[in-house]
Amino acid sequence: MANNKNKKGLGRGIDAIFSNFEDQEPQTDSVSEVQLDQIRPNPYQPRRTFNEDALNDLANSIKESGVFQPIIVRESVNGYEIIAGERRYRASKMAGKATIPAIVRTFDDEAMMEVAVLENLQREDLSPIEEARAYDTLIKKLNITQAEVSKRLGKSRPYIANYLRLLSLPESVKRLVDAGDLSMAQARSLLSLKRKSQIVPMARKTVSEGLTVRQLEKLIARANANGQEPTKGSRKSAKSPYVRASENQLGDRFGTKVNIEQTKKGTGKIEIDFESEADLNRVLALLDVNLD
Incomplete structure (x- = not known):
């Protein structure tokens, strides 16, 4: 609850x-x-x-x-x-x-x-x-x-925004949250799955095995890594705890999913998801970007 x-x-x-x-x-x-x-x-x-x-x-x-x-x-x-x-x-x-x-x-x-x-x-x-x-x-x-x-x-x-994102969860997962079987933190973690078809089975696994938020996040990180195509013949390395923590903090700041990709050379990119033009304007306002 x-x-x-x-x-x-x-x-x-x-x-x-x-x-x-x-x-x-x-x-x-x-x-x-x-x-x-x-x-x-x-x-x-x-x-x-x-x-x-x-x-x-x-x-x-x-x-x-x-x-x-x-x-x-x-x-x-x-x-x-x-x-x-x-x-x-x-x-x-x-x-x-x-x-x-x-x-x-x-x-x-x-x-x-x-x-x-x-x-x-x-x-x-x-x-x-x-x-x-x-x-x-x-x-x-x-x-x-x-x-x-x-x-x-x-x-x-x-x-x-973080609460409103929960409404995009499948109905069966919403019922688990309503019943108190899944916490707010666990539900938010499930939204970070890149393959949305995995949300329901991952939610059920979390409940049946009594997974903590940290355990669930590790499972999701592995699922997302396994679901990605290798880049230029080499497997993409797992993200460091620092990068994961940075993604979570930025996600809290912008109220949406944030993805950080970093190369071995230290360069990379930050992707901020948005769901509509109004949501984009909200993110830009948080970044103090004025396009007028």
């Missing part, structure tokens, strides 16, 4: 969104009991799965003591939609409650999406794939760039 350390330091929190919106339109914070059967989950909720054990614990607590923190909802055509607090809503249903304390607020779709993403990033552990989908939803639904997402959420552009 995603590391909690990566969740900290968000530049724009939920309270900031609430307060920014309230500057435009006064809100009331009165709490009322709302029928659970009139409430629907947030349609922009990035979380696909909820930990059943944790929900059961919360449901038992609610049975004994009730819901201390009201959920936040907005009115919709058929009742209400949850802005924040879906775990409390689900646990209350499990506890057999008929109503739940709620604060009704006026939010547009854009604010709904931002709050759903921020609530999960700050308060719960999304899987890396769920986090990637959350960023992708903001980009597509709000028609904004990776740079704008990073600014809104207080994350670096390479950080956002």
Whole structure:
């Protein structure tokens, strides 16, 4: 699952969104009991799965003591939609409650999406794939760039780009990441395989044999070396740990795959992958290259 350390330091929190919106339109914070059967989950909720054990614990607590923190909802055509607090809503249903304390607020779709993403990033552990989908939803639904997402959420552009790259993994591998069988670091390593047909079998091998990230990287390095054509009749030598480390650091910096080729004479080349014209412009901006 995603590391909690990566969740900290968000530049724009939920309270900031609430307060920014309230500057435009006064809100009331009165709490009322709302029928659970009139409430629907947030349609922009990035979380696909909820930990059943944790929900059961919360449901038992609610049975004994009730819901201390009201959920936040907005009115919709058929009742209400949850802005924040879906775990409390689900646990209350499990506890057999008929109503739940709620604060009704006026939010547009854009604010709904931002709050759903921020609530999960700050308060719960999304899987890396769920986090990637959350960023992708903001980009597509709000028609904004990776740079704008990073600014809104207080994350670096390479950080956002690295998560978005996970969405290019095969679906079966994404499910392994969602289940916590593969870590973020292992999933990113798999993306460096030159022969994409090897990703699924390599992922399964990693899980079945309990490979560490370092062990997986060694396997991938060998697979990539074996998959390359010899240059001018001589076998290409394996890359040194220094070159591999440099590739990883540059990959983190640019949020994409970086390949370094070095000859025995010390010369060589650096290749930086990009997936679209917009992605190329992002990399050029990081290099401080202005083509205007």
